[in-house]
Amino acid sequence: MIPSILPTYNRAPLAFTHGEGSWLSTGDGRRFLDFGAGIAVNALGHAHPDLVAALTEQAGRLWHVSNLFEIPQQQALADKLVAATFADTVFFTNSGTESCELAIKMARKYWSDRGQPERTQIIAFNGAFHGRSTAAIAAAGSDKMTAGFGPLMPGFTHLDWGDHDALRAALTEQTAAVLIEPVQGEGGIRPLPDQCLRGLRQLCDETGALLILDEVQCGMGRTGRLFAHEWAGVTPDIMMVAKGIGGGFPLGAVLATEDAARAMGAGTHGSTYGGSPLACAVGNKVMDIIADPAFLDTVNARAGLLRQRLEGLVASHPDIFEEVRGIGLMLGLKCRVANAEVRAAAHEQNLITVPAADNVLRLLPPLNVSEDEIAQAIARLDRAAAALETTSK
Numbered sequence: 512m513i514p515s516i517l518p519t520y521n522r523a524p525l526a527f528t529h530g531e532g533s534w535l536s537t538g539d540g541r542r543f544l545d546f547g548a549g550i551a552v553n554a555l556g557h558a559h560p561d562l563v564a565a566l567t568e569q570a571g572r573l574w575h576v577s578n579l580f581e582i583p584q585q586q587a588l589a590d591k592l593v594a595a596t597f598a599d600t601v602f603f604t605n606s607g608t609e610s611c612e613l614a615i616k617m618a619r620k621y622w623s624d625r626g627q628p629e630r631t632q633i634i635a636f637n638g639a640f641h642g643r644s645t646a647a648i649a650a651a652g653s654d655k656m657t658a659g660f661g662p663l664m665p666g667f668t669h670l671d672w673g674d675h676d677a678l679r680a681a682l683t684e685q686t687a688a689v690l691i692e693p694v695q696g697e698g699g700i701r702p703l704p705d706q707c708l709r710g711l712r713q714l715c716d717e718t719g720a721l722l723i724l725d726e727v728q729c730g731m732g733r734t735g736r737l738f739a740h741e742w743a744g745v746t747p748d749i750m751m752v753a754k755g756i757g758g759g760f761p762l763g764a765v766l767a768t769e770d771a772a773r774a775m776g777a778g779t780h781g782s783t784y785g786g787s788p789l790a791c792a793v794g795n796k797v798m799d800i801i802a803d804p805a806f807l808d809t810v811n812a813r814a815g816l817l818r819q820r821l822e823g824l825v826a827s828h829p830d831i832f833e834e835v836r837g838i839g840l841m842l843g844l845k846c847r848v849a850n851a852e853v854r855a856a857a858h859e860q861n862l863i864t865v866p867a868a869d870n871v872l873r874l875l876p877p878l879n880v881s882e883d884e885i886a887q888a889i890a891r892l893d894r895a896a897a898a899l900e901t902t903s904k
């Protein structure tokens with residue numbers, strides 16, 4: 512008999528009732544150190560007092576009015592994002608998938624408005640993840656996500672990650688845009704080297720193709736800069752954001768330059784919920800905290816510590832771990848045994864991690880994780896690895 516919850520997820524047998532900072536508690540009194548942060552969503556941990564205050568204060572006044580009216584909280588957040596980034600304009604969504612949908616629509620409309628409606632092709636990359644809508648699975652293109660859901664939305668070309676020559680050959684008069692994650696998350700924490708992102712920007716400039724960056728997972732301070740592309744010193748034309756921007760409240764956004772967005776006039780796109788007073792009350796507070804350079808300095812310091820400790824862990828457990836990858840607090844442990852086993856062993860030590868493709872275990876702690884919590888996480892991973900070594904002998 513089918514379960515009452517559609518069984519599309521393999522869930523860990525854990526149910527949490529409370530969260531505080533980097534910690535999650537079960538109803539039976541167990542406390543877990545949360546180095547998954549709801550898949551990079553709880554960027555400021557659980558029950559952050561400022562976020563709770565922003566949410567509850569707004570909840571007592573006004574939740575939703577629809578985008579048929581002005582929403583001052585949305586205006587304030589858009590102004591902050593524009594001031595802090597390459598973007599001239601912002602559309603608010605409720606998820607990364609919705610941000611993907613708009614990014615694709617915007618790129619196609621851009622060319623259609625310029626009298627080149629045939630210029631619809633979007634180049635994307637193997638191992639990518641952009642969401643679960645029909646367009647987003649077509650964009651990612653993997654068999655795992657697309658099997659059985661055809662016919663797929665046409666118009667996507669898939670290339671191998673980092674193959675500059677293939678990219679140059681694939682960029683034609685038909686190419687509307689290139690869509691890429693600066694750091695692949697689901698794909699196994701694979702950062703695109705800075706010189707590749709710069710080369711990509713240059714190829715787009717030469718051909719006119721728009722550059723769409725998917726910063727749903729790697730954005731909002733996760734890599735130690737407000738957005739990951741800042742490390743490479745180049746900017747996109749369109750950027751997808753979600754996950755961390757709501758700190759746990761569903762919120763996403765598409766940021767764009769005026770040039771890329773000009774064709775999106777009244778009536779071309781919409782969202783009933785996107786950018787509600789409630790979501791934006793929280794989003795404004797998240798943005799105020801994360802965009803502060805002093806906060807990002809601390810993220811970088813904690814990231815350096817975690818990385819260094821993880822390198823040590825790999826060195827002491829060479830049969831369990833192969834390498835550390837990633838940037839900032841978006842780190843992955845490439846495993847030599849099944850990552851599911853390492854994740855389960857970490858659960859035994861009351862540590863939450865997130866699996867990814869390529870047999871990687873993701874470590875995505877809250878951005879305000881403490882040094883002591885990092886030390887505790889390493890100790891727990893060390894014990895988990897030791898337990899796996901004992902059982903495999």
Ligand SMILES: *Cc1c(COP(=O)(O)O)cnc(C)c1O
Nearest residue numbers: 606607608640641642696727728
């Ligand atoms: C999670 C994710 C998405 C999809 O976001 P949802 O909020 O689950 O729709 C898209 N792109 C990337 C890079 C992601 O990590």
